[in-house]
Amino acid sequence: MARSKKTSRARKVSKADGTAAGSAGATDVAGIVDKAHVLLAQSNFELAIKFLERALELEPTNLEARELAGVAELEGGDAERGRAHLLHLFPPHAAEAPTLPAPYLYLAQVAQDPQEALGYYSTATAMVENTLGGKGKSRAVADAAEVEELTRMAVTAIVAMVEIWMSDLCFEEAASANCDALIARALAIAPTDPEALMALASIRMSQSKFDEAKDVVMRVYAELEGRDPFDPLLPGLPVRLQFSRLLLEHNLQMEALDVLSTVREEDSLEVEGAYLEGWAWHLRAEALVADPTLLDKEKAERGPPAEGEDEDDDAPLSADECFSESLRCLLECAKLFGEQDYPDQGIGAHLQELLNGLQARGVQPAVAEEAAAGEGEDEDVEMA
Structure with a gap:
């Protein structure tokens, strides 16, 4: 579950540097x-x-x-x-219970059962909504930064409640209705928030409303498409990684690769980013093998190249080329996985399965652009 923000900002203190609580003062x-x-x-x-x-x-x-x-x-x-x-x-x-949401958010994360977690999250969300003015302003909101922080806190808490209803309490009769009510609250607070919209897409998927889910996913992608890495308007890396998984669930491999390119450039050591990139290329290759006419269909949808552009400048990769890109990413992921002693054994098991399959096919890893440039400059450079 997502962790709430720190309960307080660090305050300015003197520069006197104590090294233990038993020191002077x-x-x-x-x-x-x-x-x-x-x-x-x-x-x-x-x-x-x-x-x-x-x-x-x-x-x-x-x-x-x-x-x-x-x-x-x-x-x-x-x-x-x-x-x-x-x-x-x-x-x-x-003497009395806390009047600020942070303690409730932290306790929700270590609750002993789903209902206890929902209670803490619900209390925290109501406090934030009151502060934001959703149910009558209880105090003046200081500035835009505070509004943004409170909005993010409320959305995160509501999405956490949705996740509880979709996992621990998914067999409850009221689960679907409660998810709809909760996500409506989140979108009333932040109509374009990517995390809230992703939760909405997941709800619609669980309700077998696949077309509606895909429409929501594409709404989120439209906000991210074409943005450069480190763009302040991009959501955080965890949200983009989660969204990439959602795109792959909808067989939108190229869109997922577009989002993942920003993740990989911002943090080349991110294990999940490398894994999802390799998995996306693998799924793309399998889609091309299953439908040999796919490239022609996509070419027809794109239409003729713009004036001054070469038709081959941005030509999509073949299935074999996609498999090679997949192997390149997955080998890099395996290296990072081992170096970081990465704890997610689910990723580790699937990673090994994919590598075994690609190697059994006789696939050779693609050469990264940086490596290819290096080879052109120095003939002695060898690919690891």
Whole structure:
């Protein structure tokens, strides 16, 4: 499930550099908490936890220190300790329940059952909707950046609820209706949000409304098509990776490759990006083998080249060429998978299956453009 944003921004602190919570000034709880904010922003969860433990020793009822301790433990990988800290923000440990959404979002991620998670997500979403003015403004929204952050928080929480209804609670009678109601709320908040639209497409797929699902997918793609890597209007890498999978589900391999090209250029070490690129080329090759007239059909749809363009400038690859591109990407993915000790064994198993199949076909990997350019400059260069 998607993780919520940090509960607080790191505040400005003095440049005095303490190395442990027991150093000079350790009795200054506010200073310790400030230092913990900085450490959290640096993803130094282990040291942040040490500072926050000291703060809570000195002031066990400090809610800010307690919340940050919960966040630090969750981010550091100890869900049980993180949950315990966050539950201390609620009665009977505290006088009243938190009035900001972040603790609820974090607790939803470590909930002990789907209904508990839905409860936390629902409370957090209602708080954000109130702040945004959806159910009566409770306070003035400071600026456009805050509106954007709150909107993203609400959409992420709602999509998480949709995912629960589509997975853990998919056999419940009310699942389909609840998904429709939830996604309507998300789109009312952010009508063009890619994550919300992707969830809508998944809902329509689960309802066997395949044409509607494909229409939604193409709406998202129209917003991303032609954008250069690092374009600030592109959604984050995880969203693009998820969207690429959705495109492949709809047999839109070339569109998926277009989106994946931005992922691969922005992060060439992303294992899932390399895997999906190889898988997309593989599916494209299989589609060409299954329908030998596909290239002619696509050529007819594109129409004649524009004036001054060569017809062969952007000629689509043949099935054999697509298989070669697939092998190139998958070999790169296998190398990254091993180097990073990548944890997703599902990707690992499918990767090995694809490599075995391609090698059994006698496919040779395509040469990357950079390698080809290097060979042209230096005859001694060999492909690994």
